[in-house]
Amino acid sequence: MRTQVGIIGAGPAGLLLSHLLARAGIDSVVLEARSRDYVERRVRAGVLEHPTVELLREVGLAERLDREGMPHDGISLRFDGGDHRIDFADLVGRGITVYGQQEVVKDLIAARLRDGGDLRFEVSDVTLDGLADAPVIGFTDADGQRQELRCDAVAGCDGFHGISRGTFEPQMFDREYPYAWLGILAKAAPTQHELAYANHPRGFALYSMRSPEITRLYLQVPPDTDAGAWSDARIWDELGVRLAADGFTLNEGPLIEKSVTGMRSVVAEPMRHGRLFLAGDAAHIVPPTGAKGMNLAIADVRVLAEALTDYLRRGDESGVDAYSDTCLRRVWRAEHFSWWMTSMLHVSPDTDPFARRLQLSQLHYTVTSRAAATSLAENYVGLPHGENR
Ligand code: RFL
Numbered sequence: 239m240r241t242q243v244g245i246i247g248a249g250p251a252g253l254l255l256s257h258l259l260a261r262a263g264i265d266s267v268v269l270e271a272r273s274r275d276y277v278e279r280r281v282r283a284g285v286l287e288h289p290t291v292e293l294l295r296e297v298g299l300a301e302r303l304d305r306e307g308m309p310h311d312g313i314s315l316r317f318d319g320g321d322h323r324i325d326f327a328d329l330v331g332r333g334i335t336v337y338g339q340q341e342v343v344k345d346l347i348a349a350r351l352r353d354g355g356d357l358r359f360e361v362s363d364v365t366l367d368g369l370a371d372a373p374v375i376g377f378t379d380a381d382g383q384r385q386e387l388r389c390d391a392v393a394g395c396d397g398f399h400g401i402s403r404g405t406f407e408p409q410m411f412d413r414e415y416p417y418a419w420l421g422i423l424a425k426a427a428p429t430q431h432e433l434a435y436a437n438h439p440r441g442f443a444l445y446s447m448r449s450p451e452i453t454r455l456y457l458q459v460p461p462d463t464d465a466g467a468w469s470d471a472r473i474w475d476e477l478g479v480r481l482a483a484d485g486f487t488l489n490e491g492p493l494i495e496k497s498v499t500g501m502r503s504v505v506a507e508p509m510r511h512g513r514l515f516l517a518g519d520a521a522h523i524v525p526p527t528g529a530k531g532m533n534l535a536i537a538d539v540r541v542l543a544e545a546l547t548d549y550l551r552r553g554d555e556s557g558v559d560a561y562s563d564t565c566l567r568r569v570w571r572a573e574h575f576s577w578w579m580t581s582m583l584h585v586s587p588d589t590d591p592f593a594r595r596l597q598l599s600q601l602h603y604t605v606t607s608r609a610a611a612t613s614l615a616e617n618y619v620g621l622p623h624g625e626n627r
Pocket residue numbers: 246247248249250251252269270271272277281282283284285286339361364395396397398399400401421499517518519520526528529530531532533534535
């Protein structure tokens with residue numbers, strides 16, 4: 239088999255890359271380890287930055303997003319018994335959209351299949367060879383047949399636990415945090431329209447949602463927590479305590495999902511090795527506090543699609559040569575923002591009284607200084623694509 243770009247992984251990065259390349263007349267094949275059903279149900283991110291939404295609109299992927307996505311003009315920071323709104327619309331004139339990652343993935347799969355895209359699910363034993371000049375991807379297809387896919391370039395969009403990054407030795411930068419998030423989806427109508435990030439002496443909590451009927455909530459827990467050890471009643475009690483604010487009520491309901499997510503920051507440099515290009519979680523991880531992971535994956539593949547198009551159409555290598563540096567500037571900005579939000583909002587045994595006073599000072603400053611609030615707002619809604627900072 240032959241294609242121009244072999245894409246490993248059908249998450250937001252791999253699927254969107256395939257769509258953007260197809261629009262530019264470039265062929266690709268997407269190889270995914272899981273089933274279509276699995277990737278369409280995997281519950282993850284929920285916040286789309288403004289530049290992400292604009293891009294999805296520009297490339298014809300926003301029909302359902304514009305109907306079902308929930309535009310938000312702000313968030314609130316809850317601490318010291320007070321609830322403080324950060325008004326994105328007023329501060330930066332842009333907002334975010336709450337729309338589940340699995341909805342983005344469903345829309346992308348539907349669009350690729352409608353356009354005749356080649357998506358192979360349930361492949362296994364993926365191998366990469368010839369990355370210096372003539373890439374060959376080996377894989378076992380869903381019927382158990384061994385296959386070889388020759389291509390001009392490979393996009394490693396296989397997430398944090400994929401195989402692409404392991405084919406070379408990028409320099410790794412990382413931080414682990416002494417906590418994790420216990421996330422739940424509840425069949426309960428949200429009682430407020432916007433997200434609330436709470437810093438409570440007992441730990442962080444986040445109030446989010448997926449639809450007018452579904453609430454999405456998170457609790458900071460110790461890193462080795464077994465989700466099963468938390469009964470539904472204990473989760474609701476703890477959420478009630480940490481999210482408490484004047485006039486706020488928590489609607490309880492049956493839990494549809496319950497899982498624990500580790501928190502880490504990781505960057506691999508460079509994001510390119512010969513004809514292999516890493517994108518999304520395969521190259522970098524952020525803790526979820528800044529809601530940046532999926533948005534970064536999308537920003538990467540926008541840059542990569544343009545670079546590969548110039549290279550494969552006209553032999554112009556300037557874009558592929560600049561790919562890693564271009565992406566890493568945005569990646570490190572998001573790494574900083576996510577680390578900053580995480581450090582400001584979580585309380586752990588490492589948070590000594592000095593660190594606690596610093597957190598509260600930073601929170602008070604952020605909600606009372608227009609300059610500080612604007613900095614949070616412009617990072618949260620997403621810096622414009624193509625701006626290098
Ligand atoms: P993905 O989505 O992990 O997709 C990688 C795909 O590659 C497949 N794969 C392989 N396929 C073939 N062969 C192999 N050897 C393979 N190995 C792996 C996998 O099955 C998978 O389908 O990576 P991608 O596309 O880079 O997308 C990144 C995002 O998924 C991720 O950054 C976000 O979900 C992070 N994230 C959030 N991001 C946001 O922008 N906003 C948020 O609000 C937000 N909240 C979150 C989050 C992630 C969370 N979890 C569970 C990690 C909240 C949570 C709880």
